[in-house]
Structures are given as structure tokens and as C-alpha cells.
Amino acid sequence: MQPQTATGPAGPVSGKAGPGKFQDKSRSRLSGVGDFIGAQGLLVVVLLFGVLLTFLSPVFLTTVNLVNLLFQCTILGVFAIGMTFVILTGGIDVSVGSTAALSSVLSMGVIVNMNMPPAIGLLTGLVVGAGVGAVNGLMVTKLGISPLIATLATLSAGSGIAFAYSDGGNITPVPKMLTEMVSAKVAGIPLLIPAVLVLAFLAHLALTRTTYGRSIYAVGGNKEAALLAGIRVDRVTMNAYIIAGLSAGMAGLLLTGRLASGSPRAGDGIELTVIAAVVIGGTSLFGGQGNIKGTLLGVLLIAMVSNAVNLLGIPSSYDRIVQGVVIFAAAALDVYRYKYVQKNLSRKRKIGPPPATDPKTAGTTATGTATAHTGTPA
Amino acid sequence: MTEKPGRTPAIVEARNLVKLFPGVVALSGMNFELHAGEVHCVCGENGAGKSTLIKTLSGFYTPDEGGVYVDGELMLSSTVASKAAGIATIYQEHNLVPDLSVAENVLLGNWGGHKGILSRREIRKRARKALDQVAPHLNLDTPAMALSTVDGQMVEIARAIAQDARVIIMDEPTTALTEQDVEKLYKLVDELRSKGLAIMYVSHKLEEVFTLADRITVIREGKTVASSVPADELDARSVVQLMVGKDVDLYEHIPRERGELVLDARGLSLAGAFEDVNLQLHAGEIVGLAGLVGAGRTEVARCIYGADKADAGTVEVSGRKLSLHGASAGIAAGIALVPEERKLQGIIPMLSIRENTTLTLLKQVSKWGVLQRGYEKKMVSGYIKELDVRTPSAETPIQSLSGGNQQKVIIARCLASNPKVLILDEPTKGIDIGAKAEIHRLIEQLARRGVAVLVISSELPELLELSDRVMVMRAGRVVAELDKAQATKENVIAYAAA
Numbered sequence: 112m113q114p115q116t117a118t119g120p121a122g123p124v125s126g127k128a129g130p131g132k133f134q135d136k137s138r139s140r141l142s143g144v145g146d147f148i149g150a151q152g153l154l155v156v157v158l159l160f161g162v163l164l165t166f167l168s169p170v171f172l173t174t175v176n177l178v179n180l181l182f183q184c185t186i187l188g189v190f191a192i193g194m195t196f197v198i199l200t201g202g203i204d205v206s207v208g209s210t211a212a213l214s215s216v217l218s219m220g221v222i223v224n225m226n227m228p229p230a231i232g233l234l235t236g237l238v239v240g241a242g243v244g245a246v247n248g249l250m251v252t253k254l255g256i257s258p259l260i261a262t263l264a265t266l267s268a269g270s271g272i273a274f275a276y277s278d279g280g281n282i283t284p285v286p287k288m289l290t291e292m293v294s295a296k297v298a299g300i301p302l303l304i305p306a307v308l309v310l311a312f313l314a315h316l317a318l319t320r321t322t323y324g325r326s327i328y329a330v331g332g333n334k335e336a337a338l339l340a341g342i343r344v345d346r347v348t349m350n351a352y353i354i355a356g357l358s359a360g361m362a363g364l365l366l367t368g369r370l371a372s373g374s375p376r377a378g379d380g381i382e383l384t385v386i387a388a389v390v391i392g393g394t395s396l397f398g399g400q401g402n403i404k405g406t407l408l409g410v411l412l413i414a415m416v417s418n419a420v421n422l423l424g425i426p427s428s429y430d431r432i433v434q435g436v437v438i439f440a441a442a443a444l445d446v447y448r449y450k451y452v453q454k455n456l457s458r459k460r461k462i463g464p465p466p467a468t469d470p471k472t473a474g475t476t477a478t479g480t481a482t483a484h485t486g487t488p489a
Numbered sequence: 490m491t492e493k494p495g496r497t498p499a500i501v502e503a504r505n506l507v508k509l510f511p512g513v514v515a516l517s518g519m520n521f522e523l524h525a526g527e528v529h530c531v532c533g534e535n536g537a538g539k540s541t542l543i544k545t546l547s548g549f550y551t552p553d554e555g556g557v558y559v560d561g562e563l564m565l566s567s568t569v570a571s572k573a574a575g576i577a578t579i580y581q582e583h584n585l586v587p588d589l590s591v592a593e594n595v596l597l598g599n600w601g602g603h604k605g606i607l608s609r610r611e612i613r614k615r616a617r618k619a620l621d622q623v624a625p626h627l628n629l630d631t632p633a634m635a636l637s638t639v640d641g642q643m644v645e646i647a648r649a650i651a652q653d654a655r656v657i658i659m660d661e662p663t664t665a666l667t668e669q670d671v672e673k674l675y676k677l678v679d680e681l682r683s684k685g686l687a688i689m690y691v692s693h694k695l696e697e698v699f700t701l702a703d704r705i706t707v708i709r710e711g712k713t714v715a716s717s718v719p720a721d722e723l724d725a726r727s728v729v730q731l732m733v734g735k736d737v738d739l740y741e742h743i744p745r746e747r748g749e750l751v752l753d754a755r756g757l758s759l760a761g762a763f764e765d766v767n768l769q770l771h772a773g774e775i776v777g778l779a780g781l782v783g784a785g786r787t788e789v790a791r792c793i794y795g796a797d798k799a800d801a802g803t804v805e806v807s808g809r810k811l812s813l814h815g816a817s818a819g820i821a822a823g824i825a826l827v828p829e830e831r832k833l834q835g836i837i838p839m840l841s842i843r844e845n846t847t848l849t850l851l852k853q854v855s856k857w858g859v860l861q862r863g864y865e866k867k868m869v870s871g872y873i874k875e876l877d878v879r880t881p882s883a884e885t886p887i888q889s890l891s892g893g894n895q896q897k898v899i900i901a902r903c904l905a906s907n908p909k910v911l912i913l914d915e916p917t918k919g920i921d922i923g924a925k926a927e928i929h930r931l932i933e934q935l936a937r938r939g940v941a942v943l944v945i946s947s948e949l950p951e952l953l954e955l956s957d958r959v960m961v962m963r964a965g966r967v968v969a970e971l972d973k974a975q976a977t978k979e980n981v982i983a984y985a986a987a
Contacts, residue, residue: 322851332838339835399837399840
């Protein structure tokens with residue numbers, strides 16, 4: 112029987128099952144539900160939520176409310192754009208709220224207490240933000256402290272410095288230039304809205320069209336592989352924290368303008384909302400996956416939740432409960448999406464239809480041999 | 490071989506299993522039977538359905554059609570039922586709790602005890618009893634994380650014994666073992682067989698299969714293509730053909746011209762890894778670096794590449810001394826590395842083939858930090874064609890490719906940087922036989938074009954086949970340098986393990 116078994120597989124029919132056959136397109140295509148969640152899911156959720164609110168409140172779909180809604184998005188958006196960079200590297204920055212407070216207090220300190228021109232003050236705010244980011248980055252890359260702990264430390268220290276410097280009070284008066292910048296309107300639309308959109312677009316270009324953006328995805332997707340491919344992982348990570356700090360500093364200045372004071376409470380507790388917005392927007396906490404478009408939608412959804420609570424006359428304490436539920440849903444979605452993508456994109460490939468029962472095929476020959484064998488016990 | 494099976498009824502039998510996953514048919518009519526006192530090997534390429542079959546037998550998956558029969562009765566699809574039926578599975582990745590002791594690991598989840606209170610003495614007694622049958626040399630109090638790979642496996646097998654398993658399923662058990670440890674495992678499998686246990690041994694290493702198997706089942710594309718054939722009626726060639734479904738051109742060595750000296754590493758040392766390593770590579774030459782796992786081969790490669798910093802020694806490429814500072818320095822000097830662990834160190838899973846390929850040369854495909862997509866695409870599609878990467882498009886995420894095609898992308902990444910020296914660390918680990926032969930041919934072609942190639946492989950036949958020259962490492966030192974004629978399996982093992 113040996114020769115039969117040995118020569119069987121060489122039959123011409125068996126050549127059909129070449130590896131090329133497996134390259135079915137459906138392998139890389141996600142199925143319905145996953146597609147929905149993966150690609151346009153959030154947009155659909157935002158729109159459905161909008162339709163629901165239109166029915167629940169007559170005020171929702173008014174120009175005034177919509178402009179107001181977008182205006183509410185702007186500062187959160189600035190925070191979230193920076194945060195997206197950090198989360199894409201697989202890190203996290205919980206210090207952005209206190210960085211904003213520090214930027215707010217110190218910039219006003221420079222202007223009010225030291226009598227510097229406003230421009231120097233604003234620059235100080237940005238430098239403070241970038242500086243805190245650099246400290247975070249150094250702790251994470253050079254000392255190897257986990258991002259959560261490192262930024263928790265700066266959260267605490269930064270907030271402490273802000274309170275210490277301002278003696279817990281507000282620093283006023285804010286220069287007119289800043290308050291006017293925040294509230295400037297053209298044709299009834301706050302200028303801040305298009306400004307943040309431009310910022311988002313720049314961030315989008317940086318992530319998709321530059322070597323730096325590509326490196327961020329590589330570092331977040333597989334740090335070890337990125338390192339071996341010659342990417343300067345530490346530098347890339349460091350810069351992500353600086354970008355997050357810078358955007359927090361910028362947001363701190365905007366908050367100062369809006370609150371009309373340099374306040375150590377500016378941005379207090381906003382870090383969780385920011386992280387929630389980014390994650391709801393589809394940026395994976397595992398790193399390497401996500402984009403700015405998603406982040407903007409995440410910010411919009413969070414702002415809509417607040418808006419809804421407002422419009423429907425729900426006590427404001429419920430706002431945070433609703434937000435908690437939304438964060439939970441987003442995090443669960445993230446895990447689900449991760450597993451789903453893993454399952455569908457990993458080694459599993461589509462298997463062709465069972466080979467025809469041609470007597471010449473390898474399988475039939477060998478099975479036949481085996482049956483013959485087991486049929487005649489020794 | 491033990492008494493011919495066939496007359497005794499099967500302990501476990503899988504009848505006509507069909508298992509569908511969304512968009513994927515994992516099993517399409519799989520048959521398998523296992524008798525007491527036999528080693529039944531299951532062979533198949535990656536994705537043939539081996540894992541799905543194992544998971545169905547151990548109750549993780551519910552088959553869509555057909556069923557698993559234990560002693561002729563249908564088994565419920567649950568891990569509890571499978572355990573009750575006496576089926577124990579030893580997976581590729583070890584399932585030991587690193588912080589618990591050997592004793593606790595042997596009885597993991599099966600500690601007994603009274604109302605949740607455990608008796609240390611009772612645990613030790615029961616663990617010892619099971620362990621004595623498998624690995625009497627192990628200490629009960631050693632924490633599991635201190636065990637060697639093979640001892641960890643022994644502990645898992647002891648766990649199966651402690652659960653009164655009748656059937657032991659081993660899934661690629663030798664993946665992480667050294668040649669010596671493999672021998673130990675063989676002996677153990679033999680003993681288990683003579684004790685009357687039924688062993689399902691899943692492996693794609695044919696050497697193992699023919700050493701151990703009483704009977705062989707070959708599966709392909711979710712189907713049984715050769716069912717329970719006695720091992721002496723098959724040979725390696727026929728099994729490969731059954732697995733792949735076509736003839737595989739095996740690699741053939743054709744001598745090449747050896748060119749000038751390209752890489753010259755002298756006196757390389759890294760504390761705790763290797764000491765005083767000298768290594769010369771010439772253009773057009775393939776040098777194999779042999780040795781047991783842990784001999785320091787990978788570490789040497791990483792230091793030459795610049796990924797780790799050596800404590801002492803110099804590396805010159807074409808006469809120019811390297812700074813050995815970071816991988817980018819190695820890349821700039823013309824060294825490329827295909828890393829040992831493709832999944833952990835090679836691919837960026839979520840990124841596309843295009844993005845993975847150009848990872849090392851972001852500078853070349855960009856101007857002022859802005860990527861030139863058109864140029865990048867053209868370059869990548871060239872490599873996809875040249876290396877015959879089988880993919881629907883260059884934009885497909887790399888993780889959806891098979892292991893062999895992923896490896897080709899990693900090699901493409903290395904080629905794109907136009908290296909003078911190419912280091913491949915375990916280039917065909919976990920790769921299908923067909924793709925393996927292609928990668929071998931690719932390596933050969935590169936050498937023919939004048940690239941100096943260093944290959945590290947734990948698969949000795951592969952290493953011997955490819956290499957013009959073999960360096961053997963043992964415990965951090967180069968102990969032998971063998972030319973093609975001297976480099977026989979026996980010779981290399983003698984040096985590597987002495």
C-alpha cells in the first residue's frame with residue numbers, strides 16, 4: 112500500500128489548492144455589525160442622538176442652540192486633539208486639566224503681576240503647557256514610569272503649583288485681547304469654531320501625511336517592532352506628550368478668556384471627559400489605532416450629552432451620571448472592537464469549498480487506504 | 490509500537506465535525522479517532538484546522554455539525570464535560586500561574602480542600618504523586634516562573650495525570666524546546682503511551698511525527714485528507730504532499746562565489762549574554778549561527794544591528810566602524826534585521842502592508858517630513874510583486890496575512906533599505922512548508938546578488954541546508970566554525986550541546 116499512498120497526492124487535481132486560492136477578498140472585509148461600528152458607527156450614533164433630541168426638545172434644532180453646542184465643543188476639542196496623539200502611542204495623559212490651570216494662572220501672573228505685554232503672557236501659557244508635557248514625556252520615556260502614574264504626579268503637582276501661585280484665588284483682570292479673541296464672532300458664529308477645526312485639520316494632516324504621524328501609529332501599534340525598524344521611539348513618544356501639553360496650555364488660555372480670570376480651577380477634572388471623548392471617538396487605549404475625525408465626533412457626542420441634560424431640564428448632577436454611562440459604553444465598545452478586529456483579521460482565512468470527490472485527489476486516496484487498513488484488523 | 494489499535498473501541502472519536510466562524514469554514518467534515526495506548530499524530534499546515542479540532546475536542550467550541558463521542562457516547566460541548574471525560578490539553582502557550590509553586594500548579598483549580606480551606610500537606614502529597622510519574626526531579630516548592638520550558642511542560646502533563654486524564658492532547662509541544670529537551674519529551678510520551686494513555690500529538694514537524702506516531706491523520710483546509718493511517722505506511726514526502734495538496738519544490742543548494750569581507754565583528758561581548766565573539770561575513774555568503782536556545786545567538790545579532798549596545802568589541806561594515814547606537818545606526822550602515830519574533834518584533838499589526846514595508850525608510854519616502862504617497866505606493870507594489878506576497882492589496886492590514894506572507898513583508902522592509910548585510914533570526918518560525926521553501930529561495934537569491942547573510946535558526950536541517958558556513962555558539966561563546974562539508978547534524982549538535 113505504501114506506493115499508493117505516496118504517489119497519490121501528486122495527482123493533478125490536488126494542485127488546485129494552491130495558496131493563491133485563499134486570497135479571497137472577504138478575508139479582509141469586516142462583516143455588517145463590525146463595519147457599522149468600525150467605520151461610520153459614531154457618526155450614525157451622533158445623528159440618531161440628534162434626531163432624538165429634536166423630538167424631545169423644540170430648542171435643540173435652533174441655530175442658537177447648535178452654535179452654542181459647537182462653541183461648547185471648542186475647548187474640549189483642543190484638549191482632545193492633543194490627547195489623541197498620546198493615546199495613539201499607547202499612553203495616556205491625565206494631567207491635561209491641571210496643565211491648563213497652570214497655564215491659565217501663570218500666563219495671567221506674567222501679565223497682571225509682572226506687567227508684561229499680553230503676547231508674552233500667552234506665550235508663557237503655551238511654554239508652560241509644552242514644559243509640563245516634556246516633563247511627562249521624560250518620566251515616561253527616560254524613567255520608564257507608567258504613563259498613568261507619571262501624569263498623575265504632574266496632575267497633582269501642577270494643580271498644587273497653580274493654587275500656590277494664585278493663593279487659591281483668581282487672577283484678574285484678563286487683557287481684553289484674550290476675552291475678545293475667545294468671544295469674537297463673525298456673522299453670529301464664534302471664530303473659535305473654525306479655528307479649532309483648522310487646528311484639527313492640521314493635526315489630521317500631521318497624523319496621516321507625515322513621517323512623524325506614521326511613527327506614532329507604529330510606536331502605538333508595536334513598540335518593539337518600531338524600535339527594531341529604527342524609529343526613535345523615545346523621541347516620538349516624548350513629542351506626543353509635548354503636543355498634548357501644548358494643546359492643554361492652549362486650552363488653558365481659552366478657558367482664561369472665557370472665565371475672564373486666571374484660575375487654578377480652570378480645567379479642573381476635565382481630563383476624564385477629554386479621555387472619554389478620544390476613546391468614544393474610536394482611538395484605542397491599546398494604541399496604534401484611531402484618528403482625529405473620530406476624536407471630533409467623540410467631543411461632539413459628549414457635548415450633546417451635556418446639551419441634552421441642559422435642554423431637558425435634568426438636574427446637572429445627573430449630567431455626570433449620563434456621562435459615566437457614555438464612557439462605559441465607549442470603553443466596552445473599544446474592547447469589543449479590539450476583539451472583533453483581532454478575530455477577523457488574524458490568521459483565520461476563508462477555506463474553500465470541500466475538494467471534489469475525485470478519486471485522483473490526495474485525500475480520497477489516503478482515506479481509502481486507511482479504511483482498507485482498519486477494515487482488516489491484524 | 491504497541492498492539493495494533495482498531496479492535497478496541499475508540500476512547501474519543503470526532504465524527505464529521507463542521508465548524509463555521511463568521512465568513513470562515515474552520516472545519517468541514519473532520520474525522521478523528523483516538524485509542525488507548527497510542528500516539529496519534531495530527532499534521533496540517535497553519536490554518537488547516539488543527540487548533541479548531543483541539544478546541545472542539547476539549548469542549549471550547551460547539552461544532553455546527555457532527556459531534557465528539559467519548560466511549561461511543563456523545564459528549565456535551567463544554568470544558569467541564571471534556572474534563573470529566575478525561576481529556577486534558579497541553580497548549581502551545583503554557584498555562585502555568587508563574588507565582589504559584591509547582592505543587593499548586595499541578596493541582597491548579599483542583600486543589601480539593603475542605604470548605605475552601607486548603608491543606609498544604611494534602612496538596613503536596615497529591616502533587617508529588619502525579620509529578621513522580623512525569624518528572625520526579627522537580628521540586629514541589631519551586632515557583633513556576635523559575636522553571637525551564639520543558640519542565641513547565643512536564644508540570645502541565647503532571648496536571649493532566651493528577652486529573653486522571655485518559656487522553657492527552659499536545660499542541661505543538663516542542664515549539665520552544667531545545668533538541669535535548671525534545672528527547673526528554675519523547676521519552677515521556679513513550680512512557681505515557683505504555684501506561685495506556687491515548688495521546689493526540691499535533692505537530693507540523695515531520696521528524697517528530699515519525700519518531701512518535703503509531704498512526705497519522707493529515708488534515709487540510711478543515712478536512713481530513715488522510716485518516717488514521719499507520720505511520721509505517723507513510724513517509725515524510727507523502728505527508729508533506731498531503732498537507733500542502735501539491736508538490737513542494739524543496740530547496741537545493743547551489744554553490745556561490747564568495748566575495749569580499751563585508752561585516753567584521755571583533756571581540757563583541759555583552760555581560761550575561763555572550764563573550765568575545767568574532768564574526769566575519771563576506772558578500773554573497775550565507776553563514777548559519779547554530780546553537781541551543783539561550784546560547785546567545787539572538788543577542789549577538791541584536792548587538793551587531795545596534796538594537797542593544799555591546800559592552801566591548803567593534804563592528805565594521807565594509808571597513809567603516811559602526812557606532813552601535815540604536816537600530817537606526819545599523820540601518821544607516823547597511824545592516825537589516827528580520828527579528829526573531831515576527832508578531833512581537835516584526836509587524837505593526839494594524840498598519841497596512843504598505844506602511845509596514847516602508848517603516849525603516851520613512852526618510853526616503855518623504856520630503857521635509859511629509860510622506861510622498863505616490864512614490865511609496867509604487868515602491869511597495871514593486872516589492873509585493875518581486876517577493877510574491879499574496880494579498881488582495883497593499884492597503885490590507887498586515888495582520889490579516891498568513892505568517893509566511895507577513896514574513897515576506899518584513900523581508901521586503903529589509904530589502905527596501907538596500908542592505909549589505911542581512912540578518913535573519915528564525916526566519917521560518919511557524920511558517921507553512923510551502924512559504925518556507927519560498928523564503929529559503931529568497932534568501933539564496935539575495936546572497937547570489939551579493940548580500941552577506943547571517944541566518945539564525947533552531948531548525949537544524951534548515952540551517953545546514955542554507956548555510957555555506959556554520960558558526961556554533963554555546964553558552965555565549967563561538968565554539969566552532971564549520972565549513973559546508975564539516976557541518977553535519979551530528980557535528981553541530983556535538984559542539985552546541987557539549
